[in-house]
Amino acid sequence: MLIDFKLSNFLSYNEEQSLSMQASKIRKNSERLHICNQYANNIKLTKCCTIYGANASGKSNIVSSFSFARKFIINGFPSGYTNKYFRLADNKDIPSHFSFDLLINESIFRYEFSVSLSKNVILSEKLSEKVKDLSILLFERDLISDSFTVGEYFKKQQSIDKLTMYGNDSLFDKLTLFLTIINRSNAKMFSENPELIILLNIYNWFAHSLKIREPSLLSSNKPIFTEDNLPLISKIMRLLGTGITSIHLINVSTEYVKNALPADFYESIIDKLHKSNTKALIRSNYTEPTITASSTNEYYMFKIDRNNKIHISTIEFQHENNMTNFGLIEESDGTMRILNLLEILLDNDNCTFIIDELDRSLHPKLTTEFMKMYLSLAANKDTQLILTGHESRIVAEELLRNDEINFIIKNPNGASIMNPIEQFNLRSDKSTYKALFDGDIKEISPKIDTSEIETSINYHSVT
Structure with a gap:
């Protein structure tokens, strides 16, 4: 399951922004949370994350960032991204960073990598386990200093030797992540070194459990x-x-x-x-x-x-x-849209689905009924749904916990900023819908000057 996703210097995102699936202390609909108490990790995760925002605020770019990372991990550096850094600042030579905190077999792992998009090269890559305040390194790859380090997570010398060999060889490949390299046709290695299977499990989360629903052609084994x-x-x-x-x-x-x-x-x-x-x-x-x-x-x-x-x-x-x-x-x-969404309701593999504009082509009632069905089914499985959209009825009908609602705005420099609604500390008797869509929270209300638009149109018509 996804715990947190962070990104920086990608598309409309400049400084680091975070999308979190961690639940707050509110009690509403607590039955559909995933609770992990193993290995000293006391964590609660939501199974839904909604992302609202004005047109062109950066909602679709969140989906694109997940898609970029997934393509990169499965197939190597994707083509067509050399100018996808934040271009409203002088960021061409600044690294773009992606970080995922994942719950794998009830343990928390952080997988992160940095790339130079303009030069099409990997700069660094790191995998570590999180136990309370400790960070236990699995591996770290630095392609600036040409170094590869196997961490203290692995205890068996055979495992350490295998990783060291593959890691040192990987220093000559600046287009392919080590997580990708170690999972290429290495079934025998994993069977002979069970300690290394965690690398397969992390890779499989991206390859099989992270499902991004885009209009483009997709292939699936299921x-x-x-x-x-x-x-x-x-x-x-x-x-x-x-x-x-x-x-x-x-x-x-x-x-x-x-x-x-x-x-x-x-x-x-x-x-x-x-x-x-x-x-x-x-x-x-x-x-x-x-x-x-x-x-x-x-x-x-x-x-x-x-x-x-x-x-x-x-x-x-x-x-x-x-x-x-x-x-x-x-x-x-x-x-067509409904058929495309049915997989989420029928899936029993505990996947993380990401959907851009859930409400596209759907009647508002269908959108809310779909959400009701998903949220009801989510209580009995660990599927997660991250979606963008504009359908306010989902909020108006009080289907969501406040920690399942995020809003994206753009700052004066044109950078997208992620705003969890929880950070505004709404009163318990305050309608979340009213706060989001009736202008109570000025920071996240689209700024639309209709009178100026009308004046400009009238002037244009006269002249």
């Missing part, structure tokens, strides 16, 4: 639209008033899908399937490897069988008990 799930999903869609009465999987040709998807994306899926099948075939309980490709208006489920033959299916819909089938692209934007 299909949602399976034959087992379709009756339930069809029922949910009907109860939500979409008009959909049934959903079906239909086969599509590889040639059709190959033409529909970007070539490199398609080839990467096929390559992963073949590699997964090689491993699956030597197991006693063989299961066909599956990968899904999905976006706002596309969904394909890829399977590979024992003979290495690829099978691809997609979903089609029937409405109002009519037997006519409709493709996903023929459905409304709202229906």
